[in-house]
Amino acid sequence: MSVTTxxxxxxxxxxxxxxxxxxxxxxxxxxVLHRLVAEVIDELGIAERTVGxxxxxxSVFAYDYFxxxxxxxxxxxxxxxxxxxxxxxxxLVVFTYQGDGDMAAIGTAEIIHAAVRxxxxxxxxxxxSIYGMTGxxxxxxxxPGMVTDTTPAGRDPAEIGYPFLVAETLAAQPGxxxxxxxxxxxMASIVKTRRALLRAFKAQLDGEGFSMVEVxxxxxxxxxxxxxxxNAFVAREMVRHFPLGVFRDGPATPPAVAEAxxxxxxxxxxxxxxxxxxxxxxxxxEGTGRGDA
Amino acid sequence: xxxxxxxxEPATEALLYKGNEALGEAAVxxxxxFFFGYPITPQSELPAYMARRLPxxxxxxxxxxxxxxxxxxxxxASAAGVRVMTSSSGPGFSLKQEGISYLVxxxxxxxLVNIMRGGPGLGNILPSxxxxxxxxxxxxxxxxxxxxxxxxxxxxxxxxTGLAFDLADVYRNPVIVLGDGLLxxxxxxxxxxxxxxxxxxxxWALTGARGRPRRLIxxxxxxxEALEAHNQRLQAKFARxxxxxxxxxxxxxxxxxxxxxxxxTASRIxxxxxxxxxxxxLPVGLLRPITLWPFPAKPLAELAGGDAARFxxxxxxxxxxxxxxxxxxxxxAPVEFYGRMGGAVPTPREILEVIRRQLGGxxx
Amino acid sequence: xxxxEIIIAGFGGQGVLTAGQLLAYAGLAEKxxxxxxxxxxxxxxxxxxxxxVVLSDRPVSSPVVSEPTAVVAMNQPSVDRFEPxxxxxxxxxxxxxxxxxxxxxxxxxxxxxxxxxxxGELGNLRVANLVAVGALLAATGAVRxxxxxxxxxxxxxxxxxxxxxxNRKALERGLAIGRRLLAAAET
Numbered sequence: 074m075s076v077t078t079x080x081x082x083x084x085x086x087x088x089x090x091x092x093x094x095x096x097x098x099x100x101x102x103x104x105v106l107h108r109l110v111a112e113v114i115d116e117l118g119i120a121e122r123t124v125g126x127x128x129x130x131x132s133v134f135a136y137d138y139f140x141x142x143x144x145x146x147x148x149x150x151x152x153x154x155x156x157x158x159x160x161x162x163x164x165l166v167v168f169t170y171q172g173d174g175d176m177a178a179i180g181t182a183e184i185i186h187a188a189v190r191x192x193x194x195x196x197x198x199x200x201x202s203i204y205g206m207t208g209x210x211x212x213x214x215x216x217p218g219m220v221t222d223t224t225p226a227g228r229d230p231a232e233i234g235y236p237f238l239v240a241e242t243l244a245a246q247p248g249x250x251x252x253x254x255x256x257x258x259x260m261a262s263i264v265k266t267r268r269a270l271l272r273a274f275k276a277q278l279d280g281e282g283f284s285m286v287e288v289x290x291x292x293x294x295x296x297x298x299x300x301x302x303x304n305a306f307v308a309r310e311m312v313r314h315f316p317l318g319v320f321r322d323g324p325a326t327p328p329a330v331a332e333a334x335x336x337x338x339x340x341x342x343x344x345x346x347x348x349x350x351x352x353x354x355x356x357x358x359e360g361t362g363r364g365d366a
Numbered sequence: 367x368x369x370x371x372x373x374x375e376p377a378t379e380a381l382l383y384k385g386n387e388a389l390g391e392a393a394v395x396x397x398x399x400f401f402f403g404y405p406i407t408p409q410s411e412l413p414a415y416m417a418r419r420l421p422x423x424x425x426x427x428x429x430x431x432x433x434x435x436x437x438x439x440x441x442x443a444s445a446a447g448v449r450v451m452t453s454s455s456g457p458g459f460s461l462k463q464e465g466i467s468y469l470v471x472x473x474x475x476x477x478l479v480n481i482m483r484g485g486p487g488l489g490n491i492l493p494s495x496x497x498x499x500x501x502x503x504x505x506x507x508x509x510x511x512x513x514x515x516x517x518x519x520x521x522x523x524x525x526x527t528g529l530a531f532d533l534a535d536v537y538r539n540p541v542i543v544l545g546d547g548l549l550x551x552x553x554x555x556x557x558x559x560x561x562x563x564x565x566x567x568x569x570w571a572l573t574g575a576r577g578r579p580r581r582l583i584x585x586x587x588x589x590x591e592a593l594e595a596h597n598q599r600l601q602a603k604f605a606r607x608x609x610x611x612x613x614x615x616x617x618x619x620x621x622x623x624x625x626x627x628x629x630x631t632a633s634r635i636x637x638x639x640x641x642x643x644x645x646x647x648l649p650v651g652l653l654r655p656i657t658l659w660p661f662p663a664k665p666l667a668e669l670a671g672g673d674a675a676r677f678x679x680x681x682x683x684x685x686x687x688x689x690x691x692x693x694x695x696x697x698x699a700p701v702e703f704y705g706r707m708g709g710a711v712p713t714p715r716e717i718l719e720v721i722r723r724q725l726g727g728x729x730x
Numbered sequence: 731x732x733x734x735e736i737i738i739a740g741f742g743g744q745g746v747l748t749a750g751q752l753l754a755y756a757g758l759a760e761k762x763x764x765x766x767x768x769x770x771x772x773x774x775x776x777x778x779x780x781x782x783v784v785l786s787d788r789p790v791s792s793p794v795v796s797e798p799t800a801v802v803a804m805n806q807p808s809v810d811r812f813e814p815x816x817x818x819x820x821x822x823x824x825x826x827x828x829x830x831x832x833x834x835x836x837x838x839x840x841x842x843x844x845x846x847x848x849x850g851e852l853g854n855l856r857v858a859n860l861v862a863v864g865a866l867l868a869a870t871g872a873v874r875x876x877x878x879x880x881x882x883x884x885x886x887x888x889x890x891x892x893x894x895x896x897n898r899k900a901l902e903r904g905l906a907i908g909r910r911l912l913a914a915a916e917t
Contacts, residue, residue: 121577124574133586136584140580153441157439157450160428160443161442185431408770552767553765634793638792714791
């Protein structure tokens with residue numbers, strides 16, 4: 074008697090993902106985001122000329138999970154190192170993989186100026202509103218009222234401000250060509266995130282300018298929630314403070330500069346008005362911006 | 367590779383060059399095609415020179431948003447396997463220290479220039495040698511060593527810059543060229559060697575994992591055994607540097623009763639003082655460290671074991687190198703110090719007075 | 731020649747740094763060891779700008795001149811500051827257009843030349859530095875005037891070659907005045 078087994082491959086490990094078990098906590102989104110980045114690199118056929126830049130934070134070991142050339146750099150400086158790599162070898166595809174502490178706090182200057190200069194690399198940011206690796210301290214993207222080790226009574230905006238809107242800030246820079254915010258937590262959102270990553274890497278391949286995707290994800294352990302509660306929190310609460318959408322998609326555009334008044338003589342021509350007209354800050358929001366689940 | 371082939375440029379006749387600009391030209395001729403920096407006096411002529419010169423040879427000059435960003439751009443470019451340089455002065459060099467520690471931990475070559483100015487804090491823009499400790503004892507975190515080259519003139523600024531790139535590549539370790547405002551601003555004749563092409567990327571560079579296993583450049587080793595092993599390998603490398611790369615110049619030290627020890631700008635003034643002393647028949651010589659790390663302890667120890675009865679360290683600082691002189695002499699002879707601070711530069715006669723006092727009443 | 735250690739000083743804009751560079755280039759052309767060092771600190775704004783030039787037949791030790799063999803002082807503050815430093819037997823060139831006080835020192839060769847006024851007569855105040863350099867060469871023979879003209883040609887480049895005759899005239903006027911004064915002093 075013979076038994077015939079029919080196998081149908083529904084999903085497989087992307088070639089750009091190394092066959093490794095990650096160290097990430099149960100329910101953490103880094104593993105999903107790694108996979109999406111690897112799938113996009115595979116789809117574009119660029120693995121053999123891609124170099125990743127690992128930051129400091131939970132994703133410091135990202136290089137163990139990608140089957141790609143990688144360099145690990147100081148906290149916050151991934152955009153500077155990516156700038157050096159890409160400037161040295163423009164034929165490479167370069168991406169940074171950073172968390173919210175790395176990009177939105179200590180590395181603010183580096184990421185903003187990379188966008189200002191229109192550096193031709195892709196920045197991927199996993200925003201989970203907390204410092205995970207160091208055990209759960211407030212980050213610049215911690216939500217108002219959120220309890221962390223360093224905000225035991227909850228983040229008080231009156232004392233320490235509101236969450237830092239990274240995607241919107243970067244999208245406002247003329248050197249940025251693609252900036253989006255997506256989230257993880259359900260299949261539809263994951264597919265949208267993959268689409269955004271694909272567009273970001275394509276923008277780099279086209280040599281257009283700076284591209285960045287901010288991905289909202291959870292940190293169940295430091296949030297003190299179960300993975301499913303944490304996913305629900307992302308979909309319900311995080312998106313209220315961090316609207317999803319594409320904040321920039323188009324060629325790098327110099328900002329509109331007001332005409333000199335002509336009659337003022339020397340010294341007035343340098344006054345640039347606030348008129349922009351580039352669409353840089355016009356988010357093409359998906360859904361209402363109040364949760365798109 | 368996106369680096370354009372460049373016209374061969376032969377060695378030059380003697381040209382009058384500012385120190386900062388000679389340093390830049392020497393870097394280009396050594397195959398450096400990438401420079402990342404941030405403006406600060408008194409080294410600003412160097413980035414300005416690179417901004418003009420690098421595009422001519424298919425290279426890239428980029429002004430970073432900060433010294434912190436600049437050193438990490440250097441890290442990225444070095445990881446890609448190109449010859450790369452950054453420069454700064456005091457305050458800016460302090461900001462680069464974390465990145466320097468990473469470069470060492472990642473075993474990435476780079477040439478780092480500090481044209482020293484007066485400190486601490488904002489201090490001033492005048493010549494100083496007060497960053498000796500920072501350069502030679504490891505300004506950043508962790509156990510590490512860097513070769514520190516201390517040129518004393520414009521020709522040597524050029525020569526040692528070329529050497530710095532070679533040593534950085536040989537040891538896969540950053541090398542510091544330590545000058546000061548006076549060296550950077552002064553003009554002297556300089557001959558440049560022929561222009562070298564940018565070298566091919568080495569076999570550890572990140573070029574995309576085409577037809578080979580992926581490469582990883584990192585400085586993190588979580589397990590104690592792993593990090594200790596990494597450190598032991600680094601220490602073995604530093605020991606090789608110390609053994610092979612110590613450089614110095616001895617001027618009339620044979621039979622000298624008093625040996626003046628000075629480097630860089632201070633050595634120029636000290637040399638003039640030694641000449642004045644010799645004219646008076648005083649038995650004085652000069653030992654000039656060219657590498658501050660590794661420090662020329664051996665020749666100093668030999669002098670201390672021979673005719674030298676006294677040593678005099680002269681610095682534009684409150685006394686930093688003098689500690690290494692004392693370690694080298696190890697109590698066999700008194701080691702005195704004379705220094706000026708805050709941008710003040712001693713005159714040769716000022717040092718001559720100290721020499722006379724050191725040698726006692728009749729100067730012998 | 732042993733060693734000429736020269737300080738050139740004046741207001742910013744009087745071309746004292748350029749004058750020093752010309753001497754250094756000229757010395758280089760004559761195969762001398764040379765160095766040029768500008769006082770580049772806060773001094774360069776407001777007060778006096780100055781530079782040290784060393785021309786020698788042996789390697790230059792200190793590029794910072796503390797006991798000059800010659801000083802060119804383009805204004806009164808420069809005379810006040812550097813006159814006391816000149817070595818006995820040295821030379822002092824004073825631009826009398828902007829420094830009226832007579833030097834009290836008897837142990838120096840003092841050349842007084844109205845450099846700014848002469849430059850004005852020549853039609854361009856900016857060549858006052860060349861007039862003073864001419865006077866310096868008359869007093870010291872630090873380099874040959876032809877070497878300075880060669881250096882000038884190089885420094886001006888083809889773009890500004892038209893300025894060469896004016897500069898040459900300025901240098902020659904300074905040289906002539908210096909020589910005349912020195913000859914008069916000897917008789």
